[in-house]
Amino acid sequence: NPNESVGKQINYTITGVEAGAGIMSSTQKAMKEYGLADSKWQLQTSSTAAMASTLGKAIKNHEPIVITGWTPHWMFTKYSLKFLKDPKNVYGKAENIHTIARLGLKKDKPEAYTMLNRFNWKPAQMANVMLKVNGGEDPHKAANDWIKQNKAQVDTWTKGIKHVHGQSIKLTYVAWDSEIASTNVVANVLRSLGYKVDIQAMEVQPLWASIATKAADGMVCAWLPNTQGLYYKDYKGKFDDLGVNLKGAKVGLAVPTYMKNINSISDLKK
Ligand code: PBE
16 A cells, blocks of 8 residues: 555565675664664565565565665666665765685785785676576676686786696685675686685675684675674684775665655655
């Protein structure tokens, strides 16, 4: 019923993703700060795939929905979505994605370290790989296609690096579409340098722990300063931050653009 408040129309539910995701704790905080924390409202924990499918259904039926959203993501390419304004700045301004290595990697595997340190790409490039994977392409192949099509850029990451023989390296990641894309690209570039690369998907907290305990060598999935800021703080001193690999990511609450009267998180109270 379009005459009902937006809260009522969506059953006072924000459709979220995995419990450990930084965007989930940021959203809990946002709900408090924007007065959506009373018993009626809930943030639904789910998975990125389930959220995307709920969103797809809502859009098909032209129904209201509020999701935890971020870019780069194919959802913003496939559907017409808008971020809700965040006047209290709970989600922070633009986020960047950092590459994180275990302590000692620079000394133990300098070739891999140099490549990881140089790796950087643009949001549209990541979105391009993601969209292909969402369209059914195998991530390994989508990454290789991207590498072939962007040879000049990839060459700047590998320039002058000696090939290795028989060395292995382990990268960890969370199976978010964005991280599936970046991790496969980086893994394939390391393979082209002669590494035997093992990539392993896990939850967010174990991801940071895998680097801090040196169970893994590196990861390219650290959304900072806000989204995974708590993990960054918790494990500070136990990892090597190689800096930004993607500039201009964004995190917040998002809705389909046909929700014309809802433009700010504070509008959800209407
Ligand atoms: N995400 C996707 C992650 C980072 C990438 C927004 C779900 C998070 O919330 O930690």
